[in-house]
Amino acid sequence: MIRVIALVCLAAVAVSVAGVPVRVGAAEPGGTLRVALTSDVVKLDPHRANDCFSTYVFDEIFDTLVALDDHLNFVPHVAESWQAAPDGTVWTFKIRKGITFSDGSPLTAKDVAFSFHRILDVPEAVSGKLSKVNMIAAVDVVDDSTVRFRLKRPYAPFLGAARQHITPQAVVERMGDEAFNRAPVGSGPFRLRAWRKGEQVTLVRNDRAWLKKPNLDSVVFRPIEDGTSRTLALLAGEVDMVDSLLPQMIDRVRSGGFTVIIKPNLFYQYLGFRQYASPYTNVKFRVMVQQAIDVDRLVATVYGRGGTRAYSPVEPGLWPRDEAAWKAATPKYDPARAKALFEELIKDGVMTKDTPIVVHVSQNTDTQKIGEIVVTSLKQIGVNATLKVSEWTAFLDNVINSKDGEIYTLGTSPAQPDPDAVYAWLFATASNNGGNILGLKAVDNKAVDDLIARAAATTDRRLREQLYARINQTVIFDQRYHVPLVYPNQIVGLSAKVHDPIPMPICGSWMVTSQHNTWMSR
């Protein structure tokens, strides 16, 4: 009998494309979903903060002009359609009719233009989002349901920039920024019920939601900073969903009848060579370092199931990816070969046996372990390597402003699911990361800069794919500016009562989309 029930249960469980278990059957409306986040929600005004945890709440209260589906494709949302002029500098969006904000006022093209101006017209540090939309030269309200963006330059990944939250002009102007942050009004599936800063945000269903009627009555977000406490809160049934579990807790949580989803998180951790001094500027030196490190073991040791080995900066879920080719082009761990390269470098006069090699990491359990493994690996082939650990503030200051040649490790997440956000941020001389941190302003990087600009200027996806493949070949396999290390996973814990949630591989978690509508069983 038990076996029969088990079989029936199994049959009733299907696994969706995103890897999230979905129970086939009618959703039960009602209930409260309690979510524990790693850090606190700092603002409720989407144009006044840019952190991951506030974005969880922005996404529930507000709608974005365009949205992403499960596969990170841009799909219509507030905009029902859009059109780019052939030269890529003018983008026109048709606004869906009949959307109202939770106070009953209609959402029009004016609100859309107003929302972008709230980012464009204030000092950069106020929103933290200017760099995402600074290609916009002007926003025109053509009529009530048409908005036109004129850009400073052709920009193919503009849909990523257009994915901004829409706030009601009349309400914001009436209340002022400060009051609006305390009592925001949006058109999303939920609206604010209560906010105890640093403690809890409570949302309730927005009865005017236009996309579909949300199944959940309410959603509660609570910060639980400590990883162990977060896990215990899930096990004790005090929360239903945890945004990030410690990798060592996975088995314990699963054995308790909970669901654990392990998935790549659009995050890339790498070892970089700052291009300010020899021997860091030498390609052979960089190959030597790569061959001295057993990256597979490093990933297994430091991350366990919390990470997947990386061969390129393009995270799983993004394009263009050619994992097999990348893997083949990556030099194998070979300490003997690394030692031979070291001797060649000495013979060539690039460095001596005693040249101090600095591995600089920020003070954090994972990065310090990475640093220790790299230093030990280098010492094993005879290199005079030392580890330098700095508190995060000092680390960031040093890598942005100093001109020290060194090896460092950093992690990064693309601001938008588009390869431009990956390569322009990491390898363009004009970006803080490429120019200052990696130090490409100290070397000739014109070829890469040109390729990045060309790839951003064309809307032809096939051509863009080819261009990004060439950029990847240059920076990773010809120049070897990075030793790609790992894509850390997001480990989400869920109570068995939660159905159809969508923990996205970018900041934010959407309860109600065109494909999903999270619900709770009683």
Place this chain on the structure above:
Amino acid sequence: MAQFVARRIAFLIPTVLGVAFLVFLLLHLVPGDPVRVMAGADVSERAVQELRTKLGLNRPLLVQFGYYLLGLLHGDMGTSLRFDDTVTSLVLARFPATLELAAVSLALSLAAGIPLGVVAAFRVRSVWDAACTTVSLLGAAVPVFWLGILLAYLFGVVLKWLPITGRGGPLWTAAGWAHIVLPAVSLAVTQLAFTTRLVRDRMVEVLGMDYVRSARAKGLSEARVIYHHSLKNAMILIVANTGLQLGYLLGGSVLTETVFVWPGMGRLAVQAISGRDFPVVQGVTLAFAASFVLINMVVDMCYMWLDPRLRYA
């Protein structure tokens, strides 16, 4: 007495000023550029400069300190960089929770520690004494967060008797009590150990005094000897210890509050540090330091009340 209090309050001012200066320096002693960290790596250098100007960090150090002091005199500890609120309102919103937790822990540790210490002292070198000593040693040795996690796992996950996260409400409600039990117990255990040791040692000493022998010789009951003659004399040291304990409990709340997601100042400090919200870090540190100084003053006044000799000194 009035003169003493006035003198102590006068002493308070330079102490708090000194603390304020140290706390103020915090922001400037941090290695690297805190403004850059606040702004984030993907913000341009110009924006970082704008932020620096907005925060007034481009002015000379002493001028900045002057403005900071001026603000403090008005009860203004600056504005949080992450939340739009003033630091004063954030600290005031969190202070009651911390005080509540510290007070309940203190009450627990005294209520259990004094009888345990008396029992141990009364039966010196007995099994009771050994048991009390061992328990108190263990209590002092156990790390607070480890004990907290263990209690949360046992009573929250395995037995499901008590809630393990957050504050349930005012203490006069059942939910309020249920939520405070585990954090208060885990915070009280270390203090309990100290109290037990202290009471035991002091009582052993007092019980060996001549006047205790006289009291017994008069034929007083053992209960009267202990409560009226011995414990009262041992009390002075315990009061002093209690004051220090309260200070320790306020500080020790950082770990306990983090483990049990208690919305107090300790957790506010942790949130502010990880969010690099320096004005809040300054504010919380100042509030902790000021309450420590105040508690010490109150302890001194209690001394005087308990020991008349000090009043005429």
